Amino acid sequence: MSAPMNGLWRHPIALGLAALVFVILLAATVTIVPETQQAVILRFEQPVRTVNAWKQGEQFGRTGAGPILRIPFIDRLVWLNKRVLDVDYDNQQVLSSDQLRLEVDAYARFRIIDPLKAVNATGSTTQTETAITEALRPLLGSSIRNELGNQPFATLLSPERDEVMDNIQTRLQRLASQYGVQIVDVRIKHADLPDGSPLDRALARMATARQQQAITIRAQGQKDAQIIRGEADAASARIYAQSFTKDADFYDFYRAMQSYRHTFGADGGPAPTGSTSIILSPGNSYLREFGGRGR
Numbered sequence: 001m002s003a004p005m006n007g008l009w010r011h012p013i014a015l016g017l018a019a020l021v022f023v024i025l026l027a028a029t030v031t032i033v034p035e036t037q038q039a040v041i042l043r044f045e046q047p048v049r050t051v052n053a054w055k056q057g058e059q060f061g062r063t064g065a066g067p068i069l070r071i072p073f074i075d076r077l078v079w080l081n082k083r084v085l086d087v088d089y090d091n092q093q094v095l096s097s098d099q100l101r102l103e104v105d106a107y108a109r110f111r112i113i114d115p116l117k118a119v120n121a122t123g124s125t126t127q128t129e130t131a132i133t134e135a136l137r138p139l140l141g142s143s144i145r146n147e148l149g150n151q152p153f154a155t156l157l158s159p160e161r162d163e164v165m166d167n168i169q170t171r172l173q174r175l176a177s178q179y180g181v182q183i184v185d186v187r188i189k190h191a192d193l194p195d196g197s198p199l200d201r202a203l204a205r206m207a208t209a210r211q212q213q214a215i216t217i218r219a220q221g222q223k224d225a226q227i228i229r230g231e232a233d234a235a236s237a238r239i240y241a242q243s244f245t246k247d248a249d250f251y252d253f254y255r256a257m258q259s260y261r262h263t264f265g266a267d268g269g270p271a272p273t274g275s276t277s278i279i280l281s282p283g284n285s286y287l288r289e290f291g292g293r294g295r
Contacts, residue, residue, distance in 0.1 A: 025072055028070075028072030028073055029069055029070060029071075029072045030067055030068070030069060031067070031068055031070060031077060032066065032067050032068075033051050033052045033064070033065045033066060033067075033068060034065060035052075035060060035063060035065045035082075036081065036082055036083055037052065037065075037079050037080065037081060037082060038050060038051065038052045038053050038054060038079075038080050038081075038082050038112070038115050039051040039052065039068075039077045039078065039079055039080070039115070040077070040078040040080065040115050040116055040119045041070060041075050041076070041077060042075065042076045042077070042078060042119075043071070043074060043075050043076075044074070045076075047116050047119055047120065048075075050115050050116050051064055051068055051077075052064040052065045052082070053113075053114075053115055053116075054082050054111065054112065054113045054115075078115075078119055078128055080112050080115045080118060080119075080128055080129060081112065081129060082111070082112070083111070084109050084110070084111050084184055085109070085110055085111065085112075085129065085133065086107055086108070086109055086110075087107065087108050087110065087133050087136045087137050087140055088106075088107045088137070089104065089105070089106040089107060089108075089137065089140050089141055089144060090105055091103055091104075091105050092104055092105075092141060092144075094144060094145050094148045094149070094191070095145075095148075095149060096148055096149065096151060096152055096153045097148075097149060097150055097151055097152050098152045098153055098154075100153045100193060101193070102148065102153065102156075102191045102192065102193060103190075103191070103192050103193070104144060104148070104188060104190075104191045105188070105189045105190050105191075106140070106144055106168075106186065106187060106188045106189060107186075107187055107189065108136065108140050108169075108172060108183060108185065108186045108187075109183070109184040109185045109186075110132075110136065110176065110181045110182060110183050110184060111181065111182050111184055112129075112132065112180060112181050113180060113181065113182045114180030114181075115180065116180070117178075117179065117180030118132060118179055118180040118181065121135075121178055121179045121180065122135065122179065132179050132181060135179060136172075136176055136179070136181070139172055139175040139176055140168075140172055140186070142175070143168045143171035143172040143175065143186075144168055144188075146171060147164060147167050147168045147171060148164070148191070151164055153191075153193070154206075156188070156191045161188070164188075165186050165187060165188060168186045168188075169183050169185065169186040172186060
């Protein structure tokens with residue numbers, strides 16, 4: 001064995017210290033980036049580049065994850081999640097366009113797609129994800145208030161609810177782009193009226209509005225029915241007139257038969273009440289149709 005090696009073996013403490021220094025240097029130089037994480041490399045606390053940043057349509061296992069090299073004790077890593085994250089908006093009061101105070105519970109899902117912009121925008125190098133979440137929460141609240149302030153409460157009970165959430169997502173995306181995030185989805189879990197008298201008054205107003213709507217519909221229906229009935233009567237009279245002018249004798253005979261039917265109760269209507277009697281001479285003009293047409 002050579003003399004230097006024999007010297008090292010004679011000083012095991014120095015050998016251990018050398019191994020420890022080597023391990024520390026190796027750990028400070030080589031870092032493994034997981035698939036689910038993206039990193040921003042800071043040099044003297046200034047962002048210089050990103051590693052394994054999110055890309056549209058990338059396949060798991062074919063990203064920039066894996067071992068990387070950095071300058072030990074100079075470069076520092078800020079870790080950011082590549083997965084979808086949540087921000088909550090819990091039980092906040094929002095005023096609708098019909099002046100109803102709603103208790104809204106909502107959430108938004110987002111993804112960090114520009115880690116360098118996220119670090120620069122938040123100015124945080126340790127808790128960037130937390131800083132982004134805290135920054136997005138008031139923006140989500142502002143987007144919800146602005147959109148629901150233009151919508152009546154009834155909209156949230158109709159199929160238009162999905163369109164309202166899409167509008168909120170669009171508003172939030174415009175505000176959140178400065179943080180390098182993509183808003184994946186926005187959902188309103190519930191938007192309820194507060195318990196007590198405000199709820200009772202709102203329900204009473206809704207019932208009154210529905211009653212007024214029903215009265216309007218009935219009035220319009222009656223109007224349409226009268227118009228249709230009048231048009232039908234006019235058409236019937238026109239057809240009768242055209243028919244009866246072709247044979248005036250038949251018209252007189254038909255009208256006399258209708259009069260007889262009604263007078264003598266033969267049309268199925270109520271029978272004459274009392275003991276009134278009608279006495280007519282055989283030559284009375286009212287009964288002339290009973291005698292035929294004189295042929």
